[in-house]
Amino acid sequence: MKQDRRVLRTKLAIRQAFIVLLDQLDISQITITDICNEANINRKTFYNHYLNIHELIEEIEGAMVLAFEQFLSKYMVNDLLANPEIFFDGLNHIIDENYEFYSQLILNKHSFRLVDKIGESFKRRLRSYLEDSGLVDKDSAVFIANYTVTGMLSMYQEVFKNRGIDKERLAVLFKIIVMDGFNGLIHHSLFNKTVSLGEL
Secondary structure, X not given: OOOOHHHHHHHHHHHHHHHHHHOOOOHHXXXXXXXXXXXXXXXXXXXXXXXXXXXXXXXXXXXXHHHHHHHHOOOOHHHHHHOHHHHHHHHHHHHHHOHHHHHHHHHOOOHHHHHHHHHHHHXXXXXXXXXXXXXXXXXXXXXXXXXXXXHHHHHHHHHHHOOOOOHHHHHHHHHHHHHHHHHHHHHOHHHOOOOOHHHO
């Protein structure tokens, strides 16, 4: 059901107030009163839309996870593994559309929840791909999916925190490690000298 424009404006004001506060306070320190004061609304208005701050966070995170799942549905899993820059670009595009909201959640101490939710979505697809392909058994698929997706998201967080990092070079590094292991990394011509993260 399409929401009333007034409802959308009020919820947007609440979300914006929350993100402003998130830039100033730890997430555990933010109160509903803080949000209401920042958004210039009363507590009754807040409770008309959310039961508590947790529900507000769930809605913000849920919107991002849904957008990420829609992005994933456009690609085959093996394409994303072979070309990790597609993964990075897609996640960046989703975040850039609501940069103020998501940048604070990604960089905040709370970010592990959002990253875990995004990761679980990709892990499910990767596990299904590995099991359906018959390449490995179910237990091995779980292990491989956890290892691979956790690594991709950790690298993504580094890219997001430091936009100066060469994303394409980092994607190549990840692709080599996933596809060929550390021996492949050692013998790859791109890394035939000592390379630090700062150079990537």
